[in-house]
Amino acid sequence: MTERVVIVGGGTAGSVLANNLAEEVDTAIDTGDVEVVLVNDRKDHVYKPTWLYVPFGEKTPEDAKRPLDDLIDRRVDLLIDRVDGIDTESKTVSFDGGRGPLAYDHLVLAMGAQVVPEETPGLAEGGHHFYGPEAAEELREELAEFTDGHLVVSVVGVPHMCPVAPLEFPLMADTWLRERGLREDVDITYTYPINRPHGIQSVADWVGPLMEERDIGVETFFNPERVDPDEQSVHTVEGRELSYDLLVSIPPHDGSDIVREAGLGDDGWVDVDPATLEATNAEDVYALGDIAELPTSKAGSAAHYAATSLAGRLASAVRGQRPTTEYDGKTVCFIESGEGEATYIAFDYDAEPTPKPPSKLIHWSKLGYNRSYWLTARGAL
Amino acid sequence: MKVSQGSDCMSDTQLDADVTVNAVGSSCPGPMMDLIGKAKDVEPGTVIRLQSSNENTEPDVSEWAEKSGNELVEVVEREEHWDLYVRIND
Ligand SMILES: Cc1cc2nc3c(=O)[nH]c(=O)nc-3n(C[C@H](O)[C@H](O)[C@H](O)COP(=O)(O)OP(=O)(O)OC[C@H]3O[C@@H](n4cnc5c(N)ncnc54)[C@H](O)[C@@H]3O)c2cc1C
Numbered sequence: 162m163t164e165r166v167v168i169v170g171g172g173t174a175g176s177v178l179a180n181n182l183a184e185e186v187d188t189a190i191d192t193g194d195v196e197v198v199l200v201n202d203r204k205d206h207v208y209k210p211t212w213l214y215v216p217f218g219e220k221t222p223e224d225a226k227r228p229l230d231d232l233i234d235r236r237v238d239l240l241i242d243r244v245d246g247i248d249t250e251s252k253t254v255s256f257d258g259g260r261g262p263l264a265y266d267h268l269v270l271a272m273g274a275q276v277v278p279e280e281t282p283g284l285a286e287g288g289h290h291f292y293g294p295e296a297a298e299e300l301r302e303e304l305a306e307f308t309d310g311h312l313v314v315s316v317v318g319v320p321h322m323c324p325v326a327p328l329e330f331p332l333m334a335d336t337w338l339r340e341r342g343l344r345e346d347v348d349i350t351y352t353y354p355i356n357r358p359h360g361i362q363s364v365a366d367w368v369g370p371l372m373e374e375r376d377i378g379v380e381t382f383f384n385p386e387r388v389d390p391d392e393q394s395v396h397t398v399e400g401r402e403l404s405y406d407l408l409v410s411i412p413p414h415d416g417s418d419i420v421r422e423a424g425l426g427d428d429g430w431v432d433v434d435p436a437t438l439e440a441t442n443a444e445d446v447y448a449l450g451d452i453a454e455l456p457t458s459k460a461g462s463a464a465h466y467a468a469t470s471l472a473g474r475l476a477s478a479v480r481g482q483r484p485t486t487e488y489d490g491k492t493v494c495f496i497e498s499g500e501g502e503a504t505y506i507a508f509d510y511d512a513e514p515t516p517k518p519p520s521k522l523i524h525w526s527k528l529g530y531n532r533s534y535w536l537t538a539r540g541a542l
Numbered sequence: 543m544k545v546s547q548g549s550d551c552m553s554d555t556q557l558d559a560d561v562t563v564n565a566v567g568s569s570c571p572g573p574m575m576d577l578i579g580k581a582k583d584v585e586p587g588t589v590i591r592l593q594s595s596n597e598n599t600e601p602d603v604s605e606w607a608e609k610s611g612n613e614l615v616e617v618v619e620r621e622e623h624w625d626l627y628v629r630i631n632d
Contacts, residue, residue: 319579324571354578356605360571362598382609384578399609413582428583435567456568456576490567510567 163196164189164479167254167263169244170271171201171229173208173538174450174464178269180540181472183234186479190236195479198263199233200254202243206232207294208534210461213326213497215297216304217337222294232538244272247423249443267445267475270420270431271468274322274451274459278412281317287390288315288408291330292322303407304334309346310406315395316353317385318413322451324458325496325506327351327411328359328368332499335375349376350403352383352395364496364506367516371498385410414459416452430454435510436487438471447471449488456490456510463492465537495527503527557616557627559591560584566595566623573599574606577628581612586632589615595623603628 166182168175179199189195211225233239245257247270253262276292278285291297314331321327331351338344351358351372357365358372358379372379384398388408395403416429425440426432431448432441435455440446449455449471450464457463466488473486490510496519497503503524506514517523563580565573573594580590592603600617603626607614611631618625 319575319582320571355574356602356609360575361569362572364570382606384582384610428580456565458570490569492570494570506570508569510569513569 163193164266165196165198165264166267166269166475166479167198167200167265168269168271169200169254170273170450170452171199171206171233171239172271172273172450172464173461174273174468175199175201175269175271176206176229176232176538177465177468177540178271178449178472178475179237180232180234180538181469182475183236184540185472185476187236189479196238197236198238198240198265199229200240200242200244200256200263201229202241204228204230204241206538208461208531208538209292209322210326210531210534212291212294212297213329213333215294216291216300216330217333218301218305222298225294227535227538232535234540244419247419247425247446249423249425249446252445265445267447267478269471269475270425270440270446270448270452271450271464272417272419272452274320274414274416276318276412277415278410280413280415281385281387281410283388283390284317284385284410284412287388287393288410288412290410290412291326292412300409304337307347307407308343311348311350311404312407312409313395313403313405314349314351314409315383315385316411318411319354320459321411321414322459323494324360324460325364325494327353328364329497330409331372331377332375333497335377336499336501344376348378350378350380350405352380352385352403354382354384356381361506361508361514363513363515367504375499420452426454428454435490437474437484438467438488447475457492457508458494460492460494461534462494463490466491495523495530497524497527557589557591559627560588562591562593564593565599566593568594568596572596574602577603578606581610581628581630584630586630588630590628590630592626592628593620593623594626600624600626 214220246255359365449467470488474484477484498519502519508514
């Protein structure tokens with residue numbers, strides 16, 4: 162009997178997992194004992210961190226895409242279709258393209274996160290963002306025309322992808338505007354939901370003074386509940402109001418209705434054991450990457466490290482051995498700090514990160530990483 | 543707000559949480575952000591139990607609750623983490 166592993170989502174988590182697993186159980190695939198199926202709803206793999214550079218004209222959404230066919234091990238069956246339901250009783254997934262249900266022995270959910278700006282009234286009409294390809298291009302057009310006024314960068318969505326992108330955008334915008342001789346005519350304000358500019362104390366301690374030095378205003382305890390696009394103002398749960406000329410938000414995020422409907426997590430994120438990545442509410446179901454409710458960041462590196470560890474567990478499981486590999490929460494994030502420099506933080510479930518002093522070298526490392534990412538997705542790094 | 547010492551059983555608090563946010567080991571972006579994420583999704587009146595192993599969470603939550611009109615009702619010290627009970631108001 163063939164043991165079938167179905168992976169839903171061919172982003173960072175799903176691709177790294179599929180490639181690593183195919184390598185670990187290559188012989189079993191060749192003999193027909195194991196089958197690895199990767200389902201993705203479009204033919205391209207998208208590397209989302211590229212979008213940060215789109216508003217500044219440094220990259221295009223096309224740079225973020227590669228055909229999955231080129232990235233995925235030939236031993237993996239690639240299915241381009243959209244999963245629209247999961248039945249954990251009959252152990253099947255269903256598709257919205259008319260294809261019949263597919264049975265699984267092990268199911269891995271790696272559908273990522275989606276952005277839902279419409280959840281905050283007025284935000285979709287009044288604000289811009291760089292968390293999607295079209296939105297990032299629209300923002301590029303806006304920024305190109307923006308010569309004076311108040312630029313507000315507001316973290317609305319909690320949780321959100323990439324813990325540091327909200328800091329990178331205002332720091333990069335500051336440099337970008339300075340280079341164009343426009344900075345004197347633009348005020349920049351950054352807003353964050355809690356009592357400091359970042360959730361991690363050490364990052365907050367580092368970025369607070371840096372923002373002050375760059376003349377970026379910081380508003381904390383700032384949780385927008387609605388935006389008035391006509392008046393161009395943001396209104397918060399705390400009863401505050403902030404006017405803007407250009408609003409760039411980190412929009413609200415959502416997991417997946419499929420997860421809610423399957424009873425795998427009430428908020429659309431899959432409830433999992435943080436170490437084994439096994440779903441809390443169903444047997445033989447796992448989740449990793451942004452769709453998993455994990456006590457770490459929704460970051461590509463977390464998805465990557467979790468995928469290598471889950472590949473080990475699944476390889477043991479299909480071999481009938483007791484899985485022992487565990488994910489320790491390892492995450493590494495590069496942080497662009499403007500002026501052509503960057504820093505990075507590394508952490509896991511037990512250790513808090515401390516940012517290193519920013520340097521040009523780290524900035525080039527980040528750009529280098531973005532280029533070599535395609536090797537990561539192939540499972541080669 | 544009441545602060546109690548507890549073992550890992552529920553008998554030492556009268557409170558029943560409606561939902562639990564397990565932020566033990568959540569270093570980035572941290573327990574406070576996990577709590578706010580949940581607070582945005584729940585109905586007014588919900589009691590959230592935030593589990594955190596970070597000692598700064600209590601003062602942070604206390605300050606946030608005050609500013610946002612919510613209430614930190616009780617903190618129970620467990621063996622390796624704290625349970626913070628937060629009532630979400632309107
Ligand atoms: C602007 C921006 C900057 C970022 N910068 C960084 C950074 O510097 N460093 C970092 O570590 N992380 C960064 N991230 C976060 C990183 O991109 C994500 O954490 C990472 O992509 C998560 O991988 P994933 O595989 O879980 O999800 P994704 O990469 O989103 O992949 C999910 C895949 O599932 C597919 N899918 C979804 N639903 C279905 C379905 N029903 N059926 C079939 N297929 C489906 C999607 O098409 C997609 O291919 C950034 C994110 C953004 C938006």
